[in-house]
Amino acid sequence: MASRIAICRGILSRNSGFGxxxxxxxxxHVQPAPKDPILCVTEAFxxxxxxxxxxxxxxxxxxxxxxxxxxxxxxxAERRIxxxxxxxxxxxxxSVKMVEETLKLAYGENSDxxxxxxxxxxxxxxxxxxxxxxxxxxxxxxPDSQIYIPMPTxxxxxxxxxxxxxxxxxxxxxxxxxxxxxxxxxxxxxxxxPNGSFFLLHACAHxxxxxxxxEEQWSQISYQFKVKGHxxxxxxxxxxxxxxxxxRDAKAIRIFLGDGHSIGCAQSYTxxxxxxxxxxGCLSVVCEDEKQSVAVKSQLQQIARPMYSNPPVHGALIVSxxxxxxxxxxxxxxxxKAMADRxxxxxxxxxxxxxxxxxxxxxxxxxKQIGMFCYxxxxxEQVDRLTNDFHIYMTRNGRISMAGVxxxxxxxxxxxxxxxxxxxxx
Amino acid sequence: MxxxxxxxxxxxxxxxxxxNVVPAPKDPMLSVTEAFxxxxxxxKINLGVGAFxxxxxxxxxxxxxxxAEARVAGAEYLxxxxxxxSLKLVMESVKLAYGENSDxxxxxxFAGVQxxxxxxxxxxxxxxxxxxQPESRIYLPVPTxxxxxxxxxxxxxxxxxxxxxxxxxxxxxxxxxxxxxxxxPNRSFFLLHPCAHxxxxxxxxDEQWRxxxxLFKVKNHxxxxxxxxxxxxxxxxxKDAQAIRIFLDDGHLIGCAQSFAxxxxxxxxxxGCLSVLCVDKNQATAVKSQLQQIARAMYSNPPVHGALLVSxxxxxxxxxxxxxxxxxxxxxxxxxxxxxxxxxxxxxxxxxxxxxITNQxxxxWYxxxxxEQVDRLRNEFHIYMTHDGRISMAGVxxxxxxxxxxxxxxxxxxx
Numbered sequence: 001m002a003s004r005i006a007i008c009r010g011i012l013s014r015n016s017g018f019g020x021x022x023x024x025x026x027x028x029h030v031q032p033a034p035k036d037p038i039l040c041v042t043e044a045f046x047x048x049x050x051x052x053x054x055x056x057x058x059x060x061x062x063x064x065x066x067x068x069x070x071x072x073x074x075x076x077a078e079r080r081i082x083x084x085x086x087x088x089x090x091x092x093x094x095s096v097k098m099v100e101e102t103l104k105l106a107y108g109e110n111s112d113x114x115x116x117x118x119x120x121x122x123x124x125x126x127x128x129x130x131x132x133x134x135x136x137x138x139x140x141x142x143p144d145s146q147i148y149i150p151m152p153t154x155x156x157x158x159x160x161x162x163x164x165x166x167x168x169x170x171x172x173x174x175x176x177x178x179x180x181x182x183x184x185x186x187x188x189x190x191x192x193x194p195n196g197s198f199f200l201l202h203a204c205a206h207x208x209x210x211x212x213x214x215e216e217q218w219s220q221i222s223y224q225f226k227v228k229g230h231x232x233x234x235x236x237x238x239x240x241x242x243x244x245x246x247x248r249d250a251k252a253i254r255i256f257l258g259d260g261h262s263i264g265c266a267q268s269y270t271x272x273x274x275x276x277x278x279x280x281g282c283l284s285v286v287c288e289d290e291k292q293s294v295a296v297k298s299q300l301q302q303i304a305r306p307m308y309s310n311p312p313v314h315g316a317l318i319v320s321x322x323x324x325x326x327x328x329x330x331x332x333x334x335x336x337k338a339m340a341d342r343x344x345x346x347x348x349x350x351x352x353x354x355x356x357x358x359x360x361x362x363x364x365x366x367x368k369q370i371g372m373f374c375y376x377x378x379x380x381e382q383v384d385r386l387t388n389d390f391h392i393y394m395t396r397n398g399r400i401s402m403a404g405v406x407x408x409x410x411x412x413x414x415x416x417x418x419x420x421x422x423x424x425x426x
Numbered sequence: 427m428x429x430x431x432x433x434x435x436x437x438x439x440x441x442x443x444x445x446n447v448v449p450a451p452k453d454p455m456l457s458v459t460e461a462f463x464x465x466x467x468x469x470k471i472n473l474g475v476g477a478f479x480x481x482x483x484x485x486x487x488x489x490x491x492x493x494a495e496a497r498v499a500g501a502e503y504l505x506x507x508x509x510x511x512s513l514k515l516v517m518e519s520v521k522l523a524y525g526e527n528s529d530x531x532x533x534x535x536f537a538g539v540q541x542x543x544x545x546x547x548x549x550x551x552x553x554x555x556x557x558x559q560p561e562s563r564i565y566l567p568v569p570t571x572x573x574x575x576x577x578x579x580x581x582x583x584x585x586x587x588x589x590x591x592x593x594x595x596x597x598x599x600x601x602x603x604x605x606x607x608x609x610x611p612n613r614s615f616f617l618l619h620p621c622a623h624x625x626x627x628x629x630x631x632d633e634q635w636r637x638x639x640x641l642f643k644v645k646n647h648x649x650x651x652x653x654x655x656x657x658x659x660x661x662x663x664x665k666d667a668q669a670i671r672i673f674l675d676d677g678h679l680i681g682c683a684q685s686f687a688x689x690x691x692x693x694x695x696x697x698g699c700l701s702v703l704c705v706d707k708n709q710a711t712a713v714k715s716q717l718q719q720i721a722r723a724m725y726s727n728p729p730v731h732g733a734l735l736v737s738x739x740x741x742x743x744x745x746x747x748x749x750x751x752x753x754x755x756x757x758x759x760x761x762x763x764x765x766x767x768x769x770x771x772x773x774x775x776x777x778x779x780x781x782x783i784t785n786q787x788x789x790x791w792y793x794x795x796x797x798e799q800v801d802r803l804r805n806e807f808h809i810y811m812t813h814d815g816r817i818s819m820a821g822v823x824x825x826x827x828x829x830x831x832x833x834x835x836x837x838x839x840x841x
Contacts, residue, residue, distance in 0.1 A: 026648060026679065027704060030558050033715035036722075075500070082499050083492060086485040088477060089693045092453070125542070125725035132724050141447050159723040231443060262443060277508035277730030287444060298450040305453075306576035307549055307724060308542035313694030314731035 037155075037395055045393040053391040054413055056404035059372065060276060061339055064406045069339070071274050073332040077321040085317060092301040092309070094123020094282075095316035101323035102282040105239060106250055106265055107257065113286055120296035121284040122304065123311045127237045128156060130266030130283035134233060135164030136303045137285070137296075138198060147233075148189070148199045150174075152397070154207045157200060157235070171199070174209045179365035179377050181211050187224060196229045203236035203265075204249040205371020208399040212242070212370055218252045222259045232256050233264040240272040242371045244340035246333070262286040269319055271372065272336055278315025343372060346405040350374075353414030361421055374400040382420040390416035454812055462810040469829055470808040473821040476789070477693055478756050481823045486756070488691045490749040494738040501734065508730040512540040515733040518740035519684050519699035522656060523667055524674060530703060537713035538701040539721065540728045544654045544685030545573060547700035551650060551681050552581035553720045554702070554713075555615060564650075565606070565616045567591075569814070571624045574617060574652070588616070591626045596782040596794050598628050607641050615648045620669040622659035622788025625816040629659070629787055635669045639676045649673055650681040657689045659787045661757035663750065679703040686736050688789065689753055695732030760789060763822040767791075770831035778838060791817040799837045807833035 041057035055066075063069050093099070099121045103114055113119050124130035138145055147161045150173035161168050171189035175182035190199070201221075206212055213221060225232055234253055240246040256263055268281040283300065287293040304311070322328045344367075351366040366374050378386070378398035386392040392413060394400050405413060458474035480486050516538035524530040541547035555562060564578045567590035578585050588606035592599035607616070618638075623629055630638060642649055651670055657663045673680055679702075686697040700717065704710040721728070739745045761784075768783040783791055795803070795815035803809040809830060811817050822830060 027558060027702070027709055027713050030709065030712045030716055032712040033719040035715075078499060082495055086487055087491070087692055087694045088485055089687075125729070128722075128726040129724065141444060156722060156726065159719075163720070163723040277511075277727065279725060279727065279729040285444070288442060292444055292447065295447045295449040296444050298452075299447055302450040302576075303580075305545075306573060306580040307546060308696060309545040309573065310694070310696070312542070312696040312729040312732065315729065 041393050041395055044387070048391055048393075050391040052412060053393070054404060054409045055393050056400045056402075056413070057394045058401050058404050061271060061274060061372070061403045062406070064342060064408075066404070066406055066409075069274055071332065071335045073322050073328050073335060074274060074318055076328060076331070077318045080321055081314075081317045085313075087313065090123070090310045090313050090316065092122075092305055093297060094311040095313070095320055097320040097324060098280070098316040099123055099282055101320060102267055103284055105246055105323075106236060106253055106267055106284065108247075108250070108254065111257070113257070117290040118287050118293050119284050120287055120293040120300060121282055122297060122300045123316055124266070124281040124283045124304075125308070125311060126270050126279040126281040127235060127266050127268030128160065128281075129279065129311075130268070130281045131157065131160045131235060132164060133283045133300055133303055134264050134266065134285070135161045135166055137300055139164050139166050140303070141299070142198070145196075145198050145231075148193060148197055150200065150202065150206070152208060153200070153202070154235075166198075169193070169197075173206070174211060174375065176377065179211070179375060180368065181213055181217065183213070183217055187220065190221065190224050190228060190230065193228065193230065196231070198231045198233060199225070201232055201234050201252070203234040203239070203252050205238035205242035205373075207237065207371070208373050208395075208397065209375040210369030210371050210373045211375065213252070215251055215255065218255045222256045222261065225256070225261060226259055231264070232261050233266075235266045237266075237268045238271055238371050239267065240333070240336040241340055241343075244337040244344070246272075246336070257286075262288070269315070272339075273319065273322070273332065275315050275318065278318065279312060280315035280319050343402045346402050346407075346410060347374065349407070349410045350402075350405060350414055353411055354418060357414060357418040359418050359422060372401055372403050374402055376400050376417070378417070378421070385420045386416055390419070392416055458810050458812055461804070465808055465810075467808040469826070471810065471821060471826050471830060473809060473811040473817045473830075475818050475821050476688075478688065478691060478789070478820045479823070481759065481825070483821070483823055483825075486691055488749065488752045490739050490745050490752060491691060491735055493745055493748070494735045497738055498731075498734045508727065508733075511730055511734045511737055512728065514737035514741060515540050515697070516699055516701070518737055520701055522663060522740070523653060523670055523682050523684055523699075523701065525664075525667070525671060528671075528674065530674065535706055535710050536701050536703050537710045537717060538699060539714060539717045540733055541683070541698040541700045541721075542725065542728055543687050543696040543698040544652060544683050545577065545698075546696075546724075546728075547683030547685070547698045548574065548577045548652055549581060549724075550700050550717055550720055551683065551702070552578045552583055554717055556581050556583050557716070557720070559615070562613075562615050562648075565610060565614055567603075567617065567619070567623070569625060570617070570619070571652075583615075586610070586614075590623070591628060591792070593794070596628075596792070597785065598630055598634070600630070600634055604637065604641060607638065607645065607647065610645065610647065613646045613648065615650060616642070618649055618651050618669070620651045620653045620656075621666040622655035622790075624654065624788070625790050625812075625814065626792040627786025627788045627790050628792070630669070632668055632672065635672045636676075639673045639678065642673070642678060643676055648681070649678055650683075652683045654683075654685040655688055655788050656684070657750070657753035658757055658760075658789065661754040661761075663753070679705070686732070690736060690739070690749065691756075692732050692735065695735065696729060697732035697736050760819045763819050763827060764791065766824070766827050767819075767822060767831060770827065771835060774831065774835045776835055776839065789818055789820050791819055793817050793834075795834075795838070802837045803833055807836070809833055 045055040146167040148169045148171045151170045172182045172185035239249045242249045264285045269275045322332050347367045351363045354363045376398040380396045383396050462472040563584040565586045565588045568587045589599045589602035656666045659666045681702045684699045687693045764784045768780045771780045793815040797813050
């Protein structure tokens with residue numbers, strides 16, 4: 001055999017036409033993927049030499065000096081774990097301790113569901129990973145189902161359920177005229193969806209609008225979900241970050257649990273613990289009993305195994321170190337509140353500034369909306385003017401990241417917004 | 427309206443969402459570990475473990491890793507830092523795989539992305555393959571790491587197998603392999619282990635790799651390499667990448683998954699890299715953007731910590747030297763245990779041949795023990811391994827190699 005090949009190799013030399021191009025037409029047809037709009041904003045901002053430039057496109061927290069923040073509780077946790085731990089694989093379902101503490105946050109420390117072990121839960125690659133595991137699980141075990149996604153929502157929600165091959169529908173959510181919740185139409189959409197539909201809900205600090213239902217509205221939504229037998233899937237990316245109080249931010253979920261819904265929930269520590277690059281999150285699915293939760297968890301792990309085998313350990317260790325130490329946990333709660341308070345303070349300042357400038361428009365939505373983002377209602381043209389004339393960068397849907405607003409730039413920002421909107425009515 | 431409808435009515439109308447969900451089959455590796463952990467016998471040995479252990483049986487964190495940890499501690503969490511760390515990781519990984527002075531590295535005609543260890547590197551490629559070569563299938567060696575089957579299945583790429591291991595010789599079934607490569611339709615995708623094949627530890631020789639590469643050229647096949655053990659197989663990083671270099675020399679534009687789980691002992695940090703060679707920079711940019719799109723809907727961005735460790739180590743000459751030394755130490759310990767086990771068994775006057783213990787490379791010894799023998803080892807001797815007879819040499823120490831030898835001899839002497 002070997003000699004036969006040797007002869008062949010002698011006859012057919014490298015130059016005989018087996019050139020690179022004949023073997024390489026694998027990916028010639030691959031088009032560049034559409035660029036991430038948020039990344040474009042950041043790139044443009046970085047390239048701008050203007051000393052006045054303001055980046056309110058960034059979806060990450062900044063302090064009042066515009067600097068990224070690593071929380072003290074995180075630093076302390078890092079210090080404790082550095083050099084101490086081995087780097088062995090986590091189980092497929094991730095850090096048991098981290099998941100336990102994370103469930104307490106969402107479901108409440110004294111939740112019956114926890115006591116009865118009815119929650120199937122696994123560590124996930126932040127909120128994205130949690131949503132994707134659920135989407136794949138939904139596809140596998142409810143193959144005829146669809147997902148109802150609010151309008152608008154975080155763009156990646158569409159990518160996630162699409163790649164999981166779950167058909168998508170949308171439901172009304174944001175009301176452009178009021179810059180608030182389109183509650184009546186939302187309820188209509190819930191009623192008109194086929195019974196037993198799957199809905200994606202933002203538990204708090206809706207991204208990108210910052211518009212959340214009131215508690216009363218959540219109660220009504222929950223009731224209607226009961227009537228229709230819908231499945232509520234909560235994506236909670238901002239617990240603690242919205243109001244400053246994690247218990248308060250979990251209210252929607254608690255309302256649904258109180259009504260007996262068996263929910264699904266994605267949680268993320270990206271924003272509320274500032275753990276952006278560490279990719280720490282959790283997916284939980286409420287089950288009828290412990291036996292079912294064992295089965296569901298095993299299937300979630302089966303989905304994770306051919307994706308990444310087991311989740312990364314470092315971020316999970318940070319989270320479990322913080323949450324299982326009462327002092328560190330208290331420190332975290334203080335720091336989360338401080339971040340939320342700064343955002344709320346900037347909302348107030350921006351609104352006051354605009355009103356003082358005598359803007360003809362209403363800006364109360366700035367303080368009514370909650371969380372990192374303000375859906376300003378600015379048109380794409382107005383956004384472009386802000387960028388070109390004032391070096392202020394945001395996404396063209398008019399979403400302002402309040403995290404980019406500081407006491408030093410809020411006046412300038414207000415002036416610029418006033419400039420591009422003062423001729424407007426409404 | 428709500429006041430009149432009590433909770434009781436509501437709960438009976440609740441749909442049982444997941445009644446149809448059955449427990450997934452138990453992971454065989456997990457079962458081995460669980461059984462081992464609950465065994466109280468003082469001489470128990472866990473040979474299922476896929477992670478390196480020192481001669482005391484303890485997990486090891488490399489010194490270069492500890493040093494890198496100290497350097498990255500206190501680092502900012504800037505998103506841009508994550509991106510930079512990721513780019514650096516990719517650059518350093520590609521240098522390792524293709525060679526620092528390779529054209530690939532110099533010209534940059536590759537799409538490289540950080541991945542969540544080798545699993546995700548394979549998965550990203552499988553998804554990419556499905557998306558952009560939708561008619562293609564993947565040929566997997568028999569046997570292979572079981573999760574390869576799961577990965578390409580979940581990516582919905584049809585699978586075939588090609589012959590690899592020869593149970594009779596406990597070596598490579600080269601003739602059958604070449605036949606399968608020849609008989610596959612032109613332009614088929616093949617998964618290859620460039621070194622330390624998992625689970626058999628059997629690698630083609632350089633000459634055999636050259637023949638395989640040549641046949642791939644004739645057939646216009648796509649070679650995808652899963653390199654999880656670079657440095658760990660022979661102790662020499664360059665030598666372990668030889669298969670890849672051979673294919674590169676022949677002008678193949680390969681795909682390659684790399685993992686730092688074993689070679690840098692970074693298991694739980696989940697650090698890896700996927701690279702796909704392209705004809706030019708435009709293509710590389712397009713391919714990379716599509717890989718990132720796939721990743722975006724799975725986990726957005728990969729975890730930063732492990733990437734920072736790897737890029738710190740590989741980007742610093744003294745840390746890199748330290749790492750190279752430490753990899754060799756790990757590899758040497760494995761080889762020493764292989765030699766010791768073989769010597770012992772031969773000294774016991776075993777009628778069987780044991781040369782495959784030292785012929786095979788890497789962490790695993792594909793012992794050829796049958797399931798009954800594996801069961802006996804567990805039940806009578808408290809020695810644990812997977813049912814395919816795969817033994818992790820990392821679980822063997824100077825302290826237990828004699829006990830292990832006697833046990834293996836016992837269960838095989840009549841065979």
